[in-house]
Amino acid sequence: MSTAQALPATLPPARRERLALFGVLAALYMAQAIPSYLIAAALPPIMREAGISRAAIGYLSLLFLPLVLKFLWAPLIDRVRPFARAHRAGWVIVTQVGVIGCILALLPLGPTHVPGIIGIGFLASLLISTQDIATDGYAVKRLRPEDRAVGNAIQGGAVALGVVVGGTLSLVLYHHVGWAGMLLTAAAFSLAPLAAAFFMREGEPAPAAAPRPSIRAFLRRPEVRTILWVALTYRVSEGLVKAMEGPYLVDAGVPLDRIGYLSGVSAMTAGLAGSGIAALLVRRYGTAATLGLLGALRTLCFALFTAHALGMVLGLWPLFGAAGFQTLIRYMEIVALYSLFMAVSSTDQPGTDFTILACAQLVVYLVGSLVSGKLADLLGYGALFGLATLLSGLATLATVRMLGAGRAGHSA
Numbered sequence: 001m002s003t004a005q006a007l008p009a010t011l012p013p014a015r016r017e018r019l020a021l022f023g024v025l026a027a028l029y030m031a032q033a034i035p036s037y038l039i040a041a042a043l044p045p046i047m048r049e050a051g052i053s054r055a056a057i058g059y060l061s062l063l064f065l066p067l068v069l070k071f072l073w074a075p076l077i078d079r080v081r082p083f084a085r086a087h088r089a090g091w092v093i094v095t096q097v098g099v100i101g102c103i104l105a106l107l108p109l110g111p112t113h114v115p116g117i118i119g120i121g122f123l124a125s126l127l128i129s130t131q132d133i134a135t136d137g138y139a140v141k142r143l144r145p146e147d148r149a150v151g152n153a154i155q156g157g158a159v160a161l162g163v164v165v166g167g168t169l170s171l172v173l174y175h176h177v178g179w180a181g182m183l184l185t186a187a188a189f190s191l192a193p194l195a196a197a198f199f200m201r202e203g204e205p206a207p208a209a210a211p212r213p214s215i216r217a218f219l220r221r222p223e224v225r226t227i228l229w230v231a232l233t234y235r236v237s238e239g240l241v242k243a244m245e246g247p248y249l250v251d252a253g254v255p256l257d258r259i260g261y262l263s264g265v266s267a268m269t270a271g272l273a274g275s276g277i278a279a280l281l282v283r284r285y286g287t288a289a290t291l292g293l294l295g296a297l298r299t300l301c302f303a304l305f306t307a308h309a310l311g312m313v314l315g316l317w318p319l320f321g322a323a324g325f326q327t328l329i330r331y332m333e334i335v336a337l338y339s340l341f342m343a344v345s346s347t348d349q350p351g352t353d354f355t356i357l358a359c360a361q362l363v364v365y366l367v368g369s370l371v372s373g374k375l376a377d378l379l380g381y382g383a384l385f386g387l388a389t390l391l392s393g394l395a396t397l398a399t400v401r402m403l404g405a406g407r408a409g410h411s412a
Contacts, residue, residue, distance in 0.1 A: 021142055024196050025151060026158040028092065028135045031193030032128050033162020035099050038186050039063055039121050041167030043111070045246040045259055046174055050111040054247050058373025061243055062118065063125045064366045067359065070129040071215065074355040077133040078213035088351075089200040091134035095127040096194050102127070103187040107180055136358065137351025138200060140342050149279040152338045156275030156331045165189045175256050213349035218356050224344045226402055231360035234291060234337065234399045237391035238330070239368025240384055241302055244376050245323060248309070251381075252319060278332035282339050288403035290336040295396025298329045302389040309381035337361060 044057050082090030102124035109116040143151040166186060173182040218224065249259050281290040304322040307313040338358070345353035368388075375384045 018147070020199070021201075022151065022154050024199050025135075025139055026154050027193045027196030028138070028200075029155045029158040030162045031092070031096055031190065031196070032132055032135070033159040034166040034186060034190050034193075035103060035124055036128055037163045037166035038103070038170050039124065041163065041246070042170035042174070042182070043117065043121075044243075045171065045250050045256055046111045047114075047117075048247045048250045049256055052112060052114060054244070054373040054376055056114055056373075057247060058243060058370060059114075059118065060121070061239070061366055061369035061372075063121045064362060064369065066122070066125040066129040067132070068362045068366050069359065070133055071352070071356040071359045073130070074133045074352040075213040075215065075349065077130060078137060078349045078351045086197075086200075087202050088134035088138045089197045089202060092131055092197040092200070093194065095131035095134075096190065096197070098127040099124050099131075100187050100190050103183055103190065106183050110179060132358075133351045133355050136354045138202075140345045140350030140354050141347060142201070143342065145343070146283075148339045148342045149282040149335060152335045152342070153275035153279035155338070156278070156335055157272045160272055160275075160331065171256055171259060213352045215352065215356065217346075217349060218353050221344075221346070224353070224357070227340060227344050227357060228360055230291075230340070230399050230402055231337070231357045232364060233395050233402070234295070234333070235361050236364040236395045237298075237302065237368065237388040239365040239370075240372050240375070240388040240391070241305060241326065242330075242365075243369035243372040244381065244384060245326070247373075247376075248305075248381055249319070249323070252316065254316065254319075274328045274331040275335050278335035281332075282336050287336045287340045288400055291333060291403070292396060292400040294329050294333045294336065295392065295399065298326070298333070299389055299392040299396060301326045301329060302385055302392050306382060306385040306389055309385050 039060070040063075044060060047057055047060075048054070077088075077091055081087040082094055086093070102120050105120050106117065109120075111117075139151060139155075166189075170182045170186055173185055246259060250256070278290065278294075281293070301322050304313065304318060305326075308319050308322070338354075341354050341357040344357075372384060375387070
């Protein structure tokens with residue numbers, strides 16, 4: 001029985017199919033989010049509490065490398081069917097089983113075993129990245145143009161639920177029951193989204209005469225060049241702040257379980273409410289205006305981090321507010337950026353085109369994350385957050401200018 005058949009029969013067929021697609025996409029994106037945020041959100045503060053240096057924690061950003069380089073094998077995912085009757089669904093099944101195995105492989109290690117965590121985490125990142133290519137390609141092919149913003153908002157909400165399990169719940173469980181209990185729970189929750197792969201609707205294999213997916217085919221299209229520059233510019237400041245947010249909260253005296261609750265509450269409100277608001281903004285005002293507004297708010301948020309680190313703002317509540325607001329902005333801007341990326345992705349190679357643009361926006365994020373720990377050690381948190389504030393403002397101005405006063409945004 002398909003997901004559409006499971007919905008009430010009183011709904012019009014087209015609406016039932018639309019809701020079924022949204023449900024499948026929600027489960028697929030949550031499948032990626034649980035292990036991703038276990039590594040990205042839970043492990044850094046856990047390792048910091050265990051005495052690992054900020055520089056070593058910064059090296060966890062190497063696990064983002066497959067997310068940046070996945071465009072290299074994206075044409076292969078668009079082209080190869082793991083199973084005769086399951087193209088992208090087959091990739092989801094294979095990679096999700098592998099990810100669960102990686103989570104279980106962390107059990108014999110502890111939070112101080114940095115080489116082991118990085119090695120297993122890197123393999124998990126390879127699998128998650130490959131799954132992401134398949135899922136994004138499926139979304140590009142199946143979402144109608146008018147549903148792109150809504151689909152990406154649903155992705156944001158699904159990721160938020162994954163954050164609660166992979167990040168918040170993991171931190172709370174580690175605080176109360178330890179390393180093994182945390183990992184076993186994350187593995188158990190990662191089993192459920194596998195069911196979504198069996199409800200993916202896919203067509204027959206492409207005819208032999210169909211264009212061969214490739215990176216060169218993407219680069220030959222002049223309409224994607226401006227969007228590629230936007231992808232390389234807009235998030236240039238975020239890695240500097242996000243990679244050190246957890247360690248900064250620990251150094252400010254915030255207990256791990258409270259950090260977990262903070263990330264969970266902000267993820268739930270930001271992922272669900274923020275993504276919905278962003279979808280409405282994109283549909284009404286376009287991506288250029290939406291990204292301009294969100295970039296300005298992000299710059300103010302980073303300025304508050306700077307003021308707190310320099311002692312100009314005191315107390316933990318302003319810091320909690322800045323951390324929560326940063327999460328809200330991040331979910332909203334992803335909805336706007338991904339809607340823009342989908343608009344210029346070709347149906348002949350949807351996974352490849354979307355992946356190249358998604359990788360581009362991760363490149364600068366990865367660079368910032370890699371150097372964030374070193375900068376914090378050398379210059380202090382205040383200088384680090386101040387640099388991020390400056391870069392955020394410049395990137396916002398550049399993005400709005402490149403999108404041409406909203407013309408590219410409204411075309412999305």
